[in-house]
Amino acid sequence: MTVASSLGIPSVSNMKFLITFLLLGWIGTTEASLLRQGYEFPRATGMGNAFIALADDANAIFYNPAALAKVKGVHLHLVDANLSVDGMGTLDRIKRAIFDSEYDNLIDPNKQVLGFNLKPTFITPYFGLALYNQAFGYFDIQSLQGTNVDIFSYNDLGVAVAFGIPLSEYFSFGIGLRAVQRTGVDLLTTPEDLITDIGLSAGNITSNIYGALKKYIGVGYGFPLSLGGMITLPRITQSAPLIRFAVQVEDIGTTTYTKISGASAPTPTRMSYNFGSLLQYSLSKNTTLNVTMDLKHQFESLPFVKTFHLGTELRNKYFGIRGGVYHGYPTFGFSIEFPPHTRLHFSSYSMELGDKLWEKEQRWYQVQFVIGFNPL
Numbered sequence: 001m002t003v004a005s006s007l008g009i010p011s012v013s014n015m016k017f018l019i020t021f022l023l024l025g026w027i028g029t030t031e032a033s034l035l036r037q038g039y040e041f042p043r044a045t046g047m048g049n050a051f052i053a054l055a056d057d058a059n060a061i062f063y064n065p066a067a068l069a070k071v072k073g074v075h076l077h078l079v080d081a082n083l084s085v086d087g088m089g090t091l092d093r094i095k096r097a098i099f100d101s102e103y104d105n106l107i108d109p110n111k112q113v114l115g116f117n118l119k120p121t122f123i124t125p126y127f128g129l130a131l132y133n134q135a136f137g138y139f140d141i142q143s144l145q146g147t148n149v150d151i152f153s154y155n156d157l158g159v160a161v162a163f164g165i166p167l168s169e170y171f172s173f174g175i176g177l178r179a180v181q182r183t184g185v186d187l188l189t190t191p192e193d194l195i196t197d198i199g200l201s202a203g204n205i206t207s208n209i210y211g212a213l214k215k216y217i218g219v220g221y222g223f224p225l226s227l228g229g230m231i232t233l234p235r236i237t238q239s240a241p242l243i244r245f246a247v248q249v250e251d252i253g254t255t256t257y258t259k260i261s262g263a264s265a266p267t268p269t270r271m272s273y274n275f276g277s278l279l280q281y282s283l284s285k286n287t288t289l290n291v292t293m294d295l296k297h298q299f300e301s302l303p304f305v306k307t308f309h310l311g312t313e314l315r316n317k318y319f320g321i322r323g324g325v326y327h328g329y330p331t332f333g334f335s336i337e338f339p340p341h342t343r344l345h346f347s348s349y350s351m352e353l354g355d356k357l358w359e360k361e362q363r364w365y366q367v368q369f370v371i372g373f374n375p376l
């Protein structure tokens with residue numbers, strides 16, 4: 001994995017690449033900030049990221065391990081790559097960074113989101129294993145003129161193991177454990193405090209983002225633990241839709257990170273409670289219609305718009321079409337599938353960066369490419 005070399009305590013020679021790929025940045029808001037999310041993948045985000053009660057592919061390891069109890073057959077993803085951007089401009093800068101080594105231009109001085117995930121995965125009934133490298137960052141440097149500075153960026157290298165245990169025909173339980181090394185920044189402050197802490201002017205920070213933000217990088221390892229459960233109701237008739245309810249508790253007890261060497265420890269990841277439901281209609285042998293709803297980050301002081309997710313999916317053996325609602329904004333996505341070895345997923349969705357409905361939208365785009373044997 002090429003990104004893995006940027007983990008650990010970076011040397012002077014690779015510091016610029018590390019901070020560039022971490023995309024350390026600023027998000028200006030009134031009082032709100034970017035909601036810290038776990039890993040998200042295109043099939044789910046295309047349907048509003050309402051996926052906890054469905055989770056019928058390899059992403060069950062991250063969304064709800066209880067779904068592994070329903071897996072059939074053996075699946076191996078040799079290539080499973082996911083890219084997230086905010087538009088064609090960012091995509092062009094990524095291309096120039098990869099092919100022309102122009103890392104200095106990877107960060108847009110105005111606004112940007114960039115994420116990359118690579119996760120070879122092995123799935124069997126009741127068990128899943130993934131090796132993964134996940135890098136994510138968001139910034140809006142214009143917020144140096146705003147009220148708050150919100151920095152959220154990380155690069156994770158880890159292994160995820162999950163088990164799904166069928167307790168009956170209608171109920172399953174799951175447990176997932178990850179061992180991860182995180183290199184990242186998570187900071188909420190004011191522009192004045194940031195400038196004072198760094199000891200530079202706003203202009204110097206803008207022109208030398210790499211050197212200015214070295215002190216905020218945390219490096220450490222942790223062991224995030226998650227639990228999941230699924231209840232499937234008995235069908236009244238053979239033609240009746242499948243009805244399912246699910247729960248997932250992520251980062252149980254709050255995930256803390258043990259610092260490595262002389263670095264500071266990354267910010268802990270708070271525990272979250274997530275609930276989901278599914279209506280599934282069988283339209284034909286190879287086609288289903290899924291209607292899902294999730295309530296995420298429950299029991300937290302968050303606006304309802306940031307916790308409500310609604311999704312629909314028409315899925316065929318060879319394609320999928322999706323739509324939904326995420327943070328109050330419409331989502332859409334599609335898949336092209338060539339079973340049993342290749343899948344391509346695309347999605348578009350928006351994050352709400354404010355506290356109110358339709359206050360401050362940021363639209364993101366994701367694409368995932370999978371090559372393997374009988375990939376889910």
